[in-house]
Amino acid sequence: MPLIPPDTGFTPAASFERLLKIMDDLRENCPWDMKQTMESLRHLTIEETYELSDSILGCDMQEVKKELGDIMLHLVFYARIASETKEFDITDVLNGICDKLITRHPHIYSDTEVNNEDDVKRNWEKLKLKEGNKSVLGGVPASLPALVKASRIQEKARGIGFDWEHKNQVWEKVEEEMQEFRSEFNAEDNSAIDHEKAEGEFGDLLFSLINYARFININPENALEKTNRKFIKRFQYLEAKAQDSGKKLQDMTLAEMDVFWNEAKKL
Template structure:
């Protein structure tokens, strides 16, 4: 791996990127057509690709995906400058000012000796800045539900609304599990009230996410790792079945389970 670049070379690289962005916007037919709206779904896709690279701990891929996201940032800023609204300079200056405001323990007289106090100060300052009537007002509506639950819980904790001990959180999980089991026992063939069941299941998931947060496990990341593990094992099952001359859709569950157990040992 080459030696990391100096601050001077980093600034030169950023200047080069801005120059290339200007040239592409002025000369490339595809880049000339793009708008804030047309780039939006591409930015979301790039963000998920970065997430994949982080989950896989692929540092080279992380570097590439960070570059793609940086391209989108300077692209948005270039379009903003065309609208006489903002440019990359005002974007960066605004960010710097926000970071200074939200770190009064570094740039002011506020005391913050631990991470939790820093988070609480951040949320309080953010609430004042945005003029929200609710601490939860800053949670994006379009976030996936699992991530949104995490952010809701984190923001509530930021103003002191949280359990004190992890055993209390687990007791809540068990309470929600028992309520769901009693009302919607899978062994009972009685007709289920799907709307009520969905609500109770949501309560159970919310409490599990809360417990995961409390013990510093990222539930979204944990679930994605399980997804990847399932995919790997299921694809082994498919491959092994094919090599044995079997059609997976014609196999019994017991037959498939043999290959599944093999996959678990890999």
């Protein structure tokens, strides 16, 4: 089978057609690609999405480019599978998203007027309800990680005007939830606690912190992941220094480990 060379003009349309042709060849001739279903690809797509997220947080644009290509392949793959059962094809997918974007942006493609980003979001949610969504929150995937889901829930509620007016109100709510959690799980009290109730209060506290982060334009998922990476980097420094010293971490005191940990914090 002849190779499909890149288009010398490097146009988006020609490059996309090239990918579609390669996908057809793989689906018809490659034993692995021929066996795949939407279900078998699902977990791989999730993995590719996380790899894209890693490359974005790592500010590695070459990796971002590569991972975007991997995800694009998956999107084309799903459309190709659906076309085999006459459910839809890639043209239907592309026209569907184009039509939705036009409908959801009446301030661009019609005569609706908006003053700012918040107006755009409110219109978006109102249009979704007109299209048949029974709830503003209906579009939040049930399987989203809880931290991301909390952010999306709050953003969607804000989109129809259900939100705090000032960030100091949100911070007061954080302090209120902190006190309620402390009442259920006081670090100075060694008596047994109602674990289920304490868990509920802790969830309320996290939800309020995520809400405050939104008010000051901090993405909580990104913030926590950066802290995770920072901790990993420092801990691995600690492991390396312990090994250089001929020691095992489990045999070291906390005071000894703190020496290396404080060194790592200065790097």
